[in-house]
Amino acid sequence: MNPTARRRFLDLLFQLLAMLILCLALGSLAALIADVWSDGASRLSWDFLTGFPSRRAEDAGIWHALAGSMFVILVTGALAVPIGVASAIYLEEYGTRSLTARIIEINITNLAAVPSIIYGLLGLGLFVRLMAMGRSVLAGASTLALLVLPVIILSTREALRAVPPSIREGSYALGATRWQTVWYQVLPVALPGILTGMILALSRAIGETAPLISIGALTFVAFAPDSLFSPFTVLPIQIFNWVSRPQVAFQANAAAGILVLLALLLTMNAAAIWLRDRYQKKLS
Amino acid sequence: MSEAATRPQSLAGLAARGGPQPAIDRPVKIQAEGLNFYYGETRALEDISIRIHSNIVTAFIGPSGCGKSTFLRTLNRMNDIIPGTRAEGKVLIDGADIYERGVDVVALRRRVGMVFQKSNPFPKSVFDNVAYGLRINGMAGSRSELAARVEESLRQAALWDEVKDRLHDSALAMSGGQQQRLCIARALAVRPDILLMDEPASALDPIATQRIEELVYDLKKTYTIVIVTHNMQQAARVSDYTAFFWLGRLVEYDRTDKMFTAPAEKLTEDYVTGRFG
Numbered sequence: 041m042n043p044t045a046r047r048r049f050l051d052l053l054f055q056l057l058a059m060l061i062l063c064l065a066l067g068s069l070a071a072l073i074a075d076v077w078s079d080g081a082s083r084l085s086w087d088f089l090t091g092f093p094s095r096r097a098e099d100a101g102i103w104h105a106l107a108g109s110m111f112v113i114l115v116t117g118a119l120a121v122p123i124g125v126a127s128a129i130y131l132e133e134y135g136t137r138s139l140t141a142r143i144i145e146i147n148i149t150n151l152a153a154v155p156s157i158i159y160g161l162l163g164l165g166l167f168v169r170l171m172a173m174g175r176s177v178l179a180g181a182s183t184l185a186l187l188v189l190p191v192i193i194l195s196t197r198e199a200l201r202a203v204p205p206s207i208r209e210g211s212y213a214l215g216a217t218r219w220q221t222v223w224y225q226v227l228p229v230a231l232p233g234i235l236t237g238m239i240l241a242l243s244r245a246i247g248e249t250a251p252l253i254s255i256g257a258l259t260f261v262a263f264a265p266d267s268l269f270s271p272f273t274v275l276p277i278q279i280f281n282w283v284s285r286p287q288v289a290f291q292a293n294a295a296a297g298i299l300v301l302l303a304l305l306l307t308m309n310a311a312a313i314w315l316r317d318r319y320q321k322k323l324s
Numbered sequence: 325m326s327e328a329a330t331r332p333q334s335l336a337g338l339a340a341r342g343g344p345q346p347a348i349d350r351p352v353k354i355q356a357e358g359l360n361f362y363y364g365e366t367r368a369l370e371d372i373s374i375r376i377h378s379n380i381v382t383a384f385i386g387p388s389g390c391g392k393s394t395f396l397r398t399l400n401r402m403n404d405i406i407p408g409t410r411a412e413g414k415v416l417i418d419g420a421d422i423y424e425r426g427v428d429v430v431a432l433r434r435r436v437g438m439v440f441q442k443s444n445p446f447p448k449s450v451f452d453n454v455a456y457g458l459r460i461n462g463m464a465g466s467r468s469e470l471a472a473r474v475e476e477s478l479r480q481a482a483l484w485d486e487v488k489d490r491l492h493d494s495a496l497a498m499s500g501g502q503q504q505r506l507c508i509a510r511a512l513a514v515r516p517d518i519l520l521m522d523e524p525a526s527a528l529d530p531i532a533t534q535r536i537e538e539l540v541y542d543l544k545k546t547y548t549i550v551i552v553t554h555n556m557q558q559a560a561r562v563s564d565y566t567a568f569f570w571l572g573r574l575v576e577y578d579r580t581d582k583m584f585t586a587p588a589e590k591l592t593e594d595y596v597t598g599r600f601g
Binding site: 209210217 | 400402405430432433435437440442447456457461507510511514
C-alpha cells in the first residue's frame, strides 16, 4: 500500500469507528426510551397528567409532581441565573488576576464536582433549618440553585471568554465605560453561549433527586404547590416513589412518569436551541 | 548609540538648524515627556519625548516590536485594559497630563479616537455601529439628530454612498475595506480631536488602502492624526512628520520628506532604505 492510500484508508477507518461509537450511544438511548415507552405509554393520558396521587395505581396522576418540577425549576433559574451570570461577569470582566480571584476560580471549579447529596445536606442545614424556610419550594429551589451555580458560572465565563477582545477594545476606544461595554457589546455576543450553559444547568437540576430528598421534599403530596412556601414534590421523586412500590401497576406509572420527565426536558432543550439560534441569526 | 539617538531633537531644535517647517506654526496637541512603559517587568518604551502638532498627520514607523503601537496606545490609555502594564512619565494632551490621578479615562477616549489594525465592527447593523458611540456618550438627543450625525460621520469616512441603502444590514456583511472605513466613521461620530490609527490598512488590498490614505489626507483638516504603519511608502505618502522607533526608543523625528531623503541618524537611514526591519 503506498503512503497516500494508507492515509486514506486510516481516514476511512477512523470515520467508521467514530460512527460506530455514535451508533452505540444513540442505540442505548433508543433502547432505553423504547423500553420505557412500551411499559408506560398505555398509562399516558390527560387524566394521568392532571391527576393526583392515589393508592390505586390506575387512578394515580402526576400533576402535583409535574407542577412541582416546573415551579421549582422556574425559581431555581430565577435565583441561579442572575447570580451566576453576574459572578461570571465579575470574574471575567472586572476581577483582576489577583490571588483572591484565582482562589475563587479554583473553588468554583471544585464546587461543580461536589456530589449533589452534599448540597442537599447544606440546603437542609442552611435553608430548611437556619433560615426556617421549611420543606418548601423555596428551600428546594435554593438548594438546586446552589447546585447549578458553579455550572452556570463556568459556562458563562467560557461564553464571555469567546467574545473577541477586539470588540471590547472597539467599545472602550469610543469612550464606553466597562459596564457599557459589557452590557451593549459583550453580553449580546455571549448570549447564545450563556443560554446554552443555563439550559444544561437547569436540565441537570430538573433530574436531581438526592438533594431534594435530603432536604425533605415529600414523596407523597396530594396537591400542587401554590406558593413559594408550599411543600412540594418533583417528578424524579414521584418516579422513585412509584418504582419502589411492589405492585406491577405502579411500575407502569413510573415508566409514564419518566416519559413526562423526558418530554419536559426535551421541551426545555428545544426552547434553548430555538432561543440560541434566534440570537445568533440576529447577530450575523 | 550616540546621545542624539536616545534623545531626539525637538521640533524647535530642527527649526533652528534650518530647513522649512510647514507645521511648526501649528499648536502642540500631544506632548510626551520622559515616557516609560512596562509590560510586567519588560520595559517596552524608554524615555520617549515627542511633540505632536495639531491638524497634521504624524506617522510612527519602525520594525515589529519597536514600541510604535505601544506608544500609540498610551495616547488614549488603551493599554490600561491590559493587566500588568504600567506607564511612567507624562503625556500631555492640550497641556493636561492624561496620566495624572483622577483623569477620566472614558472622557479621554472620547476625545482621542482610535482605529485598529484589524477592523473590528460590532456585530450589529451599519447604523448601530456608528450610533453606538453617540448613544453611550449621550450625544444625540433625538432620533433625527442621531440619524443626522450618523450620516455626517459616514460621509466623512467616504462610506455614505456605498451604505446609504443598507444602513440596517449587518456590518459584518461588508468588505474588509468598507469595514475599516466604518470603524473610522464610528470613531469620528463622537467628534474626537485626535484620531489614532494603528496600521489601519495593513489587512487591506491596494485599492482599499488607497481609499483609506485619501481619507487620512482629507481628515487632517479637522483632526490631529497619528498613524502607525509598517509600510514606508505609506508613511511617505500620507504623513507630514515621521517618527522612527527602534527597540522602544524614539530614534529620530522629523519632517517626513527629510526622514526619507536625508535622515540625521544612520539607523534611520538603514531602516528607511530597507537594510533591516
